[in-house]
Amino acid sequence: MNKKKKLFIIIFGVLAVIYIMTANYFGHKRTKQEFLEFDNSKIDGVLKDVYIKHHGVGFKITNVNEEFIFYPYASELNDNKIFDHLAKGGDRIIKSQNSDTLILISNDKEYKYTFQQFGNK
Numbered sequence: 001m002n003k004k005k006k007l008f009i010i011i012f013g014v015l016a017v018i019y020i021m022t023a024n025y026f027g028h029k030r031t032k033q034e035f036l037e038f039d040n041s042k043i044d045g046v047l048k049d050v051y052i053k054h055h056g057v058g059f060k061i062t063n064v065n066e067e068f069i070f071y072p073y074a075s076e077l078n079d080n081k082i083f084d085h086l087a088k089g090g091d092r093i094i095k096s097q098n099s100d101t102l103i104l105i106s107n108d109k110e111y112k113y114t115f116q117q118f119g120n121k
Helices: 005-038
Strands: 044-053 056-061 067-070 092-095 101-106 108-115
Touching: 005 067, 044 067
Parallel strands: none
Antiparallel strands: 044 056, 044 092, 056 067, 092 101, 101 108
C-alpha cells in the first residue's frame, strides 16, 4: 500500500470517529432535553397521534400544542404490550409531573408504563 492511500485511510478514519462522537454527543443532549420536557410535564388528555421518533415513542394530546417523546418499557404492568402497538388516537393518557409511570387507558383497560430516564432527577 502506498503512502497516499495509508494517509487517506488514516484521515478518513479520524474524521469518521469525530463524526460519530459528535453525533452521539448531540443525540444524547437532544434525548436528555426531550426527557426533561416529558418528565416535567403533567399530562392528562386524549391521544391525538402516536408514532416512533428518535428510537422512542412520540405522541400528541388533543388541544395541547406540544409533542412528548419517551422510551417506554413493556412489562407485567402493561401485560407486556408495546406502547406504540397498543396506544391509538382516542385513548387517554395520564402522567403526573415528575412521575416515573405513565397510565394509558385503552378500551376501558388501564396499562401502566415505566420508561427509560435520562439526566438527573
